[in-house]
Amino acid sequence: MFFSFELLLEALMFGVLLGCFYTAVSIGLSVSFGLLDVPHVAHPAIMVLGSYATYIVASQGLDPILSGVLLMPVFFVLGVLVYRFYYESFERRGTEAGVRGLAFFFGLAFIIEIGLILVFGVDQRTVEAAYIGESLELGEYRIPYRMLVAFGVALVLTFSLTLYLSKTFTGRAIKAVAQDEPALRLMGANPVRIKQWAFGIATGVSALAGALLIIVGPVEPAIDRLYIGRTFCIVVLAGLGSMTGTLAAGLILGIAESMVLMFFGASWAPAVAFGLLLLVLGVRPQGLFGR
Amino acid sequence: MSSLLQVKKVSKHFGGFTALSEVSLDIAQGERFGLIGPNGSGKTTLINCISGTLRNETGSIVFEGREVSRLPAYQRTRLGIARSFQVPRPFASMSVLDNLLVPYEYVEHLKEADAGKQAMDILQRIGLAAKAHAQSNQLSQVELRKLELARAMAARPRLLISDEAMAGLSGAEVDEVLKILFDLNASGITVIMIEHIMQAVMRFSQRVVCLDAGKIICEGTPAEIVKNADVQRAYLGA
Amino acid sequence: MRFWICAAVLAAASFGLALSPVNEYFFYAAYVVLTFVVLATAWNILGGYAGYVNFGTPAFFGIGAYAATLLFKSLGAPLAVQIAAGALMGGLLGFGVGMLTLRLRGIFFAIATVAVVFIMETLMINWRYVGGATGLQLLRPEVIAPFENYIRMLFVVMAWMGIAGVAIARYVQDSWIGRGLRALRDSEEAAEACGVPTLKLKLFACTVMGGLMGAAGAPMPMYLSFIEPASTFNLNYTIGALGGAIIGGMSHWLGPIIGALLLGSLQQIVTVTISGEVNVLIVGVLLVLFVVLAPEGILGLLKKIMPRSR
Numbered sequence: 001m002f003f004s005f006e007l008l009l010e011a012l013m014f015g016v017l018l019g020c021f022y023t024a025v026s027i028g029l030s031v032s033f034g035l036l037d038v039p040h041v042a043h044p045a046i047m048v049l050g051s052y053a054t055y056i057v058a059s060q061g062l063d064p065i066l067s068g069v070l071l072m073p074v075f076f077v078l079g080v081l082v083y084r085f086y087y088e089s090f091e092r093r094g095t096e097a098g099v100r101g102l103a104f105f106f107g108l109a110f111i112i113e114i115g116l117i118l119v120f121g122v123d124q125r126t127v128e129a130a131y132i133g134e135s136l137e138l139g140e141y142r143i144p145y146r147m148l149v150a151f152g153v154a155l156v157l158t159f160s161l162t163l164y165l166s167k168t169f170t171g172r173a174i175k176a177v178a179q180d181e182p183a184l185r186l187m188g189a190n191p192v193r194i195k196q197w198a199f200g201i202a203t204g205v206s207a208l209a210g211a212l213l214i215i216v217g218p219v220e221p222a223i224d225r226l227y228i229g230r231t232f233c234i235v236v237l238a239g240l241g242s243m244t245g246t247l248a249a250g251l252i253l254g255i256a257e258s259m260v261l262m263f264f265g266a267s268w269a270p271a272v273a274f275g276l277l278l279l280v281l282g283v284r285p286q287g288l289f290g291r
Numbered sequence: 292m293s294s295l296l297q298v299k300k301v302s303k304h305f306g307g308f309t310a311l312s313e314v315s316l317d318i319a320q321g322e323r324f325g326l327i328g329p330n331g332s333g334k335t336t337l338i339n340c341i342s343g344t345l346r347n348e349t350g351s352i353v354f355e356g357r358e359v360s361r362l363p364a365y366q367r368t369r370l371g372i373a374r375s376f377q378v379p380r381p382f383a384s385m386s387v388l389d390n391l392l393v394p395y396e397y398v399e400h401l402k403e404a405d406a407g408k409q410a411m412d413i414l415q416r417i418g419l420a421a422k423a424h425a426q427s428n429q430l431s432q433v434e435l436r437k438l439e440l441a442r443a444m445a446a447r448p449r450l451l452i453s454d455e456a457m458a459g460l461s462g463a464e465v466d467e468v469l470k471i472l473f474d475l476n477a478s479g480i481t482v483i484m485i486e487h488i489m490q491a492v493m494r495f496s497q498r499v500v501c502l503d504a505g506k507i508i509c510e511g512t513p514a515e516i517v518k519n520a521d522v523q524r525a526y527l528g529a
Numbered sequence: 530m531r532f533w534i535c536a537a538v539l540a541a542a543s544f545g546l547a548l549s550p551v552n553e554y555f556f557y558a559a560y561v562v563l564t565f566v567v568l569a570t571a572w573n574i575l576g577g578y579a580g581y582v583n584f585g586t587p588a589f590f591g592i593g594a595y596a597a598t599l600l601f602k603s604l605g606a607p608l609a610v611q612i613a614a615g616a617l618m619g620g621l622l623g624f625g626v627g628m629l630t631l632r633l634r635g636i637f638f639a640i641a642t643v644a645v646v647f648i649m650e651t652l653m654i655n656w657r658y659v660g661g662a663t664g665l666q667l668l669r670p671e672v673i674a675p676f677e678n679y680i681r682m683l684f685v686v687m688a689w690m691g692i693a694g695v696a697i698a699r700y701v702q703d704s705w706i707g708r709g710l711r712a713l714r715d716s717e718e719a720a721e722a723c724g725v726p727t728l729k730l731k732l733f734a735c736t737v738m739g740g741l742m743g744a745a746g747a748p749m750p751m752y753l754s755f756i757e758p759a760s761t762f763n764l765n766y767t768i769g770a771l772g773g774a775i776i777g778g779m780s781h782w783l784g785p786i787i788g789a790l791l792l793g794s795l796q797q798i799v800t801v802t803i804s805g806e807v808n809v810l811i812v813g814v815l816l817v818l819f820v821v822l823a824p825e826g827i828l829g830l831l832k833k834i835m836p837r838s839r
Contacts, residue, residue: 343721363721364722365720365727374722380716381715382715384711389708396709445723
């Protein structure tokens with residue numbers, strides 16, 4: 001372990017970029033699990049599905065980000081359907097839903113992952129774009145353009161979603177349904193339709209997150225297992241339901257992982273998210289800005 | 292009469308919302324105590340803090356001379372505090388009789404054979420004996436409320452808290468449940484009753500406290516409470 | 530009493546089978562299926578009885594395998610000691626994870642169990658003494674008479690472990706502990722209000738589950754003559770244990786046995802004829818189907834078809 005200020009700064013910069021990317025990847029879960037309390041362990045799997053969908057669309061010649069954006073409405077519909085199915089099968093029936101809901105999403109994640117393996121094989125897939133492969137040179141440091149793109153999109157996503165949830169009527173209804181469903185019913189709004197809509201948005205966002213994922217690095221079907229740790233770590237650390245918390249938590253994880261990668265090596269980096277998750281659960285389970 | 296339960300300046304917050312604000316009560320051994328207040332005034336939160344389902348942030352709760360605020364709920368039940376739940380929470384996978392066996396096993400540490408007989412006694416008294424072997428998730432709302440009370444009784448408490456046990460009951464059923472509570476009290480059990488059915492609370496209670504927005508706004512005999520302007524305002528609006 | 534007679538008969542039968550001239554392949558396959566019987570049975574003690582979902586079966590299974598490897602490599606410990614060590618480490622891990630997260634909602638416990646799998650895998654990847662990422666080759670000791678070879682002996686070991694595991698699950702289920710677990714599964718708040726020490730019971734179930742899974746993992750390195758992190762800490766073990774219990778039926782100790790036998794046999798057939806991936810896909814689909822349509826599992830379906838039994 002060789003310590004120098006330049007290395008530290010480089011790890012820090014990379015960590016910030018990585019952290020914003022992780023935020024983009026987790027923000028859908030912040031809505032589906034953080035606000036709606038859905039035990040959505042299939043979130044990373046759906047995101048990886050988004051990556052492969054982006055791969056297919058982008059192979060027609062389209063820019064990957066554009067592909068991701070085009071896929072958002074498709075994934076929105078998918079999200080609505082998944083939530084509806086979940087609600088009708090479990091949430092409506094109450095009590096015993098806990099085990100079954102978790103098992104359902106776990107089974108779904110496995111089905112998606114294996115489905116992807118059967119269709120695409122286990123090899124890694126990548127996409128091509130002008131900004132992938134090139135780096136920005138700032139003095140001594142080289143920042144990969146693709147990380148900057150991911151950073152930018154992530155910030156746009158986070159701020160748009162935060163604004164949506166606090167400024168629009170539907171957005172505030174979504175936050176309200178998380179806190180006080182009976183009151184919402186009294187106001188004449190239908191909580192199920194609101195949750196459905198929110199879950200759809202979360203899934204649509206995951207499509208774009210999937211596009212970012214395949215831009216930032218190669219993707220293979222089992223990569224969702226690693227991202228369960230990262231996304232849940234961030235959502236729990238943030239505090240359930242806090243969008244800005246998600247950004248803060250994402251940055252913390254990104255920097256932590258980057259530091260470990262730089263000073264301890266790649267074989268330790270995957271455990272950072274999981275370790276941080278356990279730490280948060282043990283010490284402060286309500287997270288930074290918890291409800 | 293000696294003090295059984297002392298609630299001293301108990302507060303409870305949920306995020307930015309204050310559910311209880313420095314609530315203090317002193318309940319004597321053997322008393323019949325009524326707790327009223329509009330919806331959302333904090334009655335159930337107070338009960339949850341007393342029974343241990345929730346932890347109060349400030350203040351203390353003393354039961355039979357012993358500080359219990361830091362004890363988990365199951366230990367408070369074993370010390371003698373039992374409560375029914377406002378929204379019934381039956382053990383849905385078990386029969387009605389088995390529901391009662393849980394407190395018998397865990398509070399009384401009775402063997403199943405002895406417990407079974409005593410449980411049937413309680414079911415007889417409360418009118419659920421015919422349904423003893425029915426799945427508890429097959430019961431009607433009214434029967435579920437009775438089961439809640441029966442389960443609290445099975446814990447052989449010294450303090451029984453009944454949280455809206457009579458909601459939805461007919462006049463005759465209300466009388467039935469009142470009689471059971473009177474009998475329990477006569478055998479030495481202190482009872483706290485939370486109810487919206489005013490005539491039940493007034494008939495039953497020796498003392499009544501009215502909560503509104505997390506604070507006690509009035510305390511006295513049923514007659515005094517009914518005449519109190521603050522209480523009327525709380526229920527009917529300003 | 531009937532149970533113990535059946536248990537004794539099965540124990541004797543497995544022993545006899547191991548000495549008979551049955552095809553070697555049977556013992557290889559049966560060992561794996563029996564492992565899943567133990568894993569599903571163990572999983573159900575916490576998952577079915579208490580309602581807390583463990584996604585981290587590989588962590589408990591794996592810590593048993595690596596504990597056994599460590600003792601074998603450093604001290605040449607016999608199999609019995611390895612299994613004891615596996616059970617101990619699995620139990621400790623169960624207790625530890627439980628202490629950390631069983632106070633919280635079920636989903637936090639579930640995610641924490643996933644975290645433990647990856648952390649354990651990372652730790653083993655970076656520990657060269659037990660093989661690191663590339664793994665470790667192990668030389669099996671001489672097999673003890675009267676067994677013809679080591680695999681036959683492992684088959685009997687796993688069969689007896691299965692019987693022991695089921696006996697433990699049955700004891701927990703029928704005892705006052707079982708009633709307390711069912712109560713806290715149905716309504717944790719009501720259980721506490723009835724005097725049930727919910728955290729203690731959950732910790733107990735989690736520890737027993739971990740110990741059984743660790744014991745099941747201990748003979749694995751001897752079975753394979755090899756151990757390495759990636760395949761040991763594979764999440765496929767999760768779906769086997771969880772799937773076996775849910776598909777079989779979570780409310781009774783018979784459920785996981787039925788589920789594991791079914792999934793285990795399915796795995797043997799499908800993996801050989803089609804592919805390993807298709808097998809996992811089928812299990813995943815079955816899991817979702819059962820969870821949505823038949824939550825009581827195969828046992829529940831049988832109860833509906835045969836109203837007068839049980």
